Amino acid sequence: ETGVTQSPTHLIKTRGQQVTLRCSSQSGHNTVSWYQQALGQGPQFIFQYYREEENGRGNFPPRFSGLQFPNYSSELNVNALELDDSALYLCASSLFGTSGERTDTQYFGPGTRLTVL
Amino acid sequence: AQKITQTQPGMFVQEKEAVTLDCTYDTSDPSYGLFWYKQPSSGEMIFLIYQGSYDQQNATEGRYSLNFQKARKSANLVISASQLGDSAMYFCAMRELWAGGTSYGKLTFGQGTILTVHP
Numbered sequence: 001e002t003g004v005t006q007s008p009t010h011l012i013k014t015r016g017q018q019v020t021l022r023c024s025s026q027s028g029h030n031t032v033s034w035y036q037q038a039l040g041q042g043p044q045f046i047f048q049y050y051r052e053e054e055n056g057r058g059n060f061p062p063r064f065s066g067l068q069f070p071n072y073s074s075e076l077n078v079n080a081l082e083l084d085d086s087a088l089y090l091c092a093s094s095l096f097g098t099s100g101e102r103t104d105t106q107y108f109g110p111g112t113r114l115t116v117l
Numbered sequence: 118a119q120k121i122t123q124t125q126p127g128m129f130v131q132e133k134e135a136v137t138l139d140c141t142y143d144t145s146d147p148s149y150g151l152f153w154y155k156q157p158s159s160g161e162m163i164f165l166i167y168q169g170s171y172d173q174q175n176a177t178e179g180r181y182s183l184n185f186q187k188a189r190k191s192a193n194l195v196i197s198a199s200q201l202g203d204s205a206m207y208f209c210a211m212r213e214l215w216a217g218g219t220s221y222g223k224l225t226f227g228q229g230t231i232l233t234v235h236p
Contacts, residue, residue, distance in 0.1 A: 033222060042121075042208055042226030043162070056221030088160055094222055104212065104222050105152070108162035 004093050004109035012115045013081050021076040021112045025093030031055070032074040033106060034066060037088040049074055050096055078114075086116045120144065121209055121227035129233050130199045137184070138194045138230045140209030148214040151192040152224065153183065156206040165207075168192055199234045206231050 005024045013019050025032050031050045035043035045058035049068035063079040072093070078085055092106035122141045130136040142151065153165040168176045168183045176183040184193040196203055210224040 031222065033224070035224075042210075042228050043224070045223045045225070048221050048223065050221070056223055058223065090160075090162060092162070092224075096222060104150070105164055105167055106222065106224060107164055108154070110159070110161045113160070 004091060004107055006089075006091050006109040006112050008112060009110065010113045010115075012117065014117050015081055015083060017081050017116075018077065018079045019081060019114060021078075021089050021091075021114070023074045023076070023091030023093075023109060025072045025074070025091075026107050029093035029095050029107075030072055031094045031096040032068055032072065033092045033094070034074070034076045035090040035092065036060075036085075037090060037111075039087070043090055046076070055096075081116045083116050086114060088113050120225045121211055123209055123227035123230050125230045126228075127231045127233065129235060130196075132201060132234055132236050133198055135195060135197045136199055136232065138196070138207050138209075138232065140192045140194065140227060142190050142192060142209075142211050144190075144211065144213050146213040150212045150214075151183070151185070152210045152212070153181070153192075153194045154208045154210060155203075156208060156229070158205070162208070166194065196232075201234050201236060204232060204234045 004026050007022045033048040034046040037043040046060050047057040048055045052068045065077045068074045088111045090111045092108045094106045149170045151168045155163045166178045166181045168185045180197045182195045206229045208229045209227045
């Protein structure tokens, strides 16, 4: 069973630039969620993708956008980067829409650490 | 209002001893799930244990058990026989099945507890 992978592991950008982060879901999973984790904080939910559509969104501005592909992999795009966007970005995959709550457990990737200068 | 509260910023435990990490939650959703994750310094979130709101028994996974007290809205993690490798940040998280009238799998996390295991 292949776990969740993310790329790149680290990224340095300057304010105003755009960035794309990538995530491959665990085999057999159909849902991807993205979280932002600032230093010393718990992760904050950005959005979730299911069947290639945004299935739920947290309190993040529209410059945070995403995609899910037919193979269930996903991208997180952030436009007009701000200094406060510096964080660890975590992707999690899960199996949604089947019976039993247990199958909705989210399994996380290693994260992408984004630094905005 | 905080949905997940972890009141212990840091905890210390001696190797081979048991430790309890506290978590309280707040929800009006009748159906929800509670999760504990471990985050080592490498950053990856590792799933430890899950408790459903309708589960009658406390969840157990190896050395991890979840002390679920529904009326008190608490879901404390108990780690038995602590090991040096247990030193990490621990997060409690909740998934509400019908958050905001839409069913999706948003996890709400607490602030975390840093656990340090001493030899």
